[in-house]
């Protein structure tokens with residue numbers, strides 16, 4: 001009898017939401033950010049080991065990042081990052097056909113950027129915690145007063161992990177982000193398999209019914225093929 005190669009159920013088998021962080025210039029592309037200083041203070045919800053807050057601080061711009069992993073030590077976050085890097089290589093080899101490489105150039109370049117981001121984040125982590133730049137918190141609960149931020153960003157958490165995080169979680173998270181910031185931007189809007197998030201239409205409808213103004217906006221970035229729009233929501 002002919003044997004068939006086992007096909008993994010998911011190309012990216014990450015075992016949950018993983019710490020895999022991006023640099024400030026990537027955030028600028030994901031969210032069409034031009035004058036970041038004019039948008040601050042900014043919340044980076046689920047910032048993980050991204051260097052967005054650290055690089056912004058170095059430029060004198062206030063970004064506060066929240067993430068449940070901030071309760072761990074830098075060494076623990078580094079160890080989890082290393083496990084993630086292995087899983088990412090496996091996933092990327094399976095899924096390379098559905099990525100566009102014009103922004104990054106190669107898989108090596110992606111890993112190089114992730115390591116740069118990790119090092120910049122770790123170098124800032126202890127001083128940043130004291131400065132209130134890294135706050136341990138998990139959506140959908142944020143320890144900030146109403147309207148504490150002008151802009152809240154969610155990069156590579158909401159919608160991307162839509163198979164792990166259900167519709168109710170997404171709606172509660174979006175409501176909470178809109179409570180603490182006048183505008184919320186989310187990227188990407190596809191799940192880990194590269195399919196458009198099934199949560200997105202319902203979330204946009206629910207937020208519009210509550211008086212917010214959700215819109216889909218083209219951004220100058222595409223890595224997962226077809227993922228070239230962000231969700232932008234103003235409180236209304």
Ligand SMILES: C[S@@+](CC[C@H](N)C(=O)[O-])C[C@H]1O[C@@H](n2cnc3c(N)ncnc32)[C@H](O)[C@@H]1O
Nearest residue numbers: 017019020021022046047048050138139155156
């Ligand atoms: C793939 S990383 C993205 C990091 C960063 N936003 C970026 O794009 O570079 C996803 C992050 O979401 C965090 N996360 C998981 N569940 C969360 C929750 N309920 N609230 C906030 N962050 C969460 C994880 O700890 C992880 O650091």
